Amino acid sequence: MHQNDISLQIKQAIQASDFDRAIDLAEEQVNSVPTEKKAEYLYLKAVAQRLSKNAQMATKTLDQLLELKPDHGRGYQEQGYCFIAMSLPDKAAASFYQATRFNPALLTSWQQLQQYYAQSNNTAALKIASEQCRFLQQLDRPLSGAMDLMYEGQLHKAEQVCRQYLQKNKHHCEAMMLLAEIGIRLKAYHDAEFLLESCAELYPDEPRAVQAYQSLLLKLGKFPKALEVIQKQKRAGASDRKLDLALASALAGVGESEQAISTYQQILSDKQDQPGVWLALGHVYKSAGQLEKAIDAYHQAARFRPEFGDAYWSLANTKTYTFSESTIATMYDNVQRENTHLEDRIHLYFALGKAYEDSGNTASAFACYSKGNQLKSRTLDLDIRRVERAMVSQQEACTASLFSETVGHMAPDPIFIVGLPRAGSTLLEQILASHSQVDGTMELHDILGIASRISGQKTSYPYNLETLTDEQCRQLGELYIRQTKAYRKGAPYFIDKMPNNFIHIGLIKRILPNAKIIDARRDAFACCFSGFKQLFADGQEFTYSLETIGRYYKRYVSLMEHWHQVLPGQILTVQHEDVLDDLEGQVRRMLDYLELPFESGCMNYHKTKRAIKTPSSEQVRQPIFQTGRHQYKPFIPYLEPLFEALGKKPEDS
Incomplete structure (x- = not known):
């Protein structure tokens, strides 16, 4: 029987008050389905247990559910109901609060909190809960349903409901913002940006629409555009804390570190007890190379909120603290x-x-x-098989014949440094950005955005690369150069250090045939373990399991071998360990490939002053050191899943 049918049977049994049957059916599924599918049945089992007057047993089932899915909003809501049944109002309130954190669309959780805060005279929290209740109650049912689906991770269903609503209610502000948020979660950034830009233009007096648009621009690293949107609001007389925070973030993004720092300090001068602002200030100090001030800011964040995990991780992430x-x-x-x-x-x-x-x-x-x-x-909702298939599709679509004719925009400006995170790409960027003819920028999202832009065509990406006309390739190349201009400082060449661009080398070479590409490669064990112990701000979902990171690395190597075959001599692989052993030799090798004269500044890269926003920012401000080379070795007894995924062990290499 199909699992949807079984879920329906369990729900029907609950509605008929046949709780024993519902519990038995759910238990059967929990014991038979794969781990990733257990959550739904654990939730239904807990509901049936609570309704059968066994709240204590239900909480044990919910403990299993929340261990498996620690962000399960409805699981926390159900836990709240159990605690009410057990006459534990404080615990119930804590559970309802967690429910609203993971699923802000849960109206009944907000209503329970509203009641609790009213009884406990917590006026500030009561105001927030009451506002959220009013917001959800005034939403049309399809929109609140789509919002609930989105927060529960059913993104495609949520998108379908939202699009159907928009067909009947064209340009509905709330629906457009919700569809954009679903798009962001689906990583359809181009569609989301278009929706929010349209929404902000249609509803200029709706601050949430403009805020959502500028937030997405900041997320995508489109700092110049974000700054333009923010300054337009400032000129119109808008002034509030959120706008000032967005302004500081945009200023930091375009490299105006001192102005960003000044803006954050001004925000803190009104009220010191703002741990999130201290954290953001610390990040700007760190990227600007002011490490002591960054550490002090992170300490302040932890002082005002002792359980603030990001403050402690930011200290650890300096790599030197x-x-x-x-x-x-x-x-x-x-x-x-x-x-x-x-x-x-x-x-x-x-x-x-x-x-x-x-x-x-x-x-x-x-x-x-x-x-x-x-x-x-x-x-996270990572399917490593889907990621592997995406890389295989690049090999299938991008054969040598695709590059037999030179098309696209002929600008030689971009230098792409690609590879896996934690492979030494920041070091290579810092070395090359120390050259007088090269600007360092950041991990730019523009190639990923262009890939997203052309993904919606009749033939799916990357197979549609073959059908792009010469003119389309030229226009896309020009678009990339135009979009990235704001990050440059005037040098003839610039670096785009987005590591994931290795997947899109076919696209890069179709639209920018004269672009240079450097593959930052690191020993598999060192690279994978370094990624495993790194908590990334966004993306890189494959790094959170030894098996998936091993599989990803193996597929990356296979894809890079393919690019070398179909684009012979056009990609330079730089092994991190070779840079550690022979800095000058590798510097000269890179500069030769880039057709640039040798400059001694590249050897003294650690003295170059520039904003660096990756976890390695402090490491590349020091001369070459070997301490990170074998950090994985003490952990070898724990890394068997990685070795199996890679198909080799350290002693084999």
């Missing part, structure tokens, strides 16, 4: 507390992993890295 015993104890206590938020727990586990690793406690370090990765991966 050493935690004190007392701070480690504070982090450990916070990560164990029941009411610590999921995002804080994830950050704390990664920070603890780094702290224990630095102190030589390998077993505790790996346990923390492992737990942090488990929690993070359970909040």
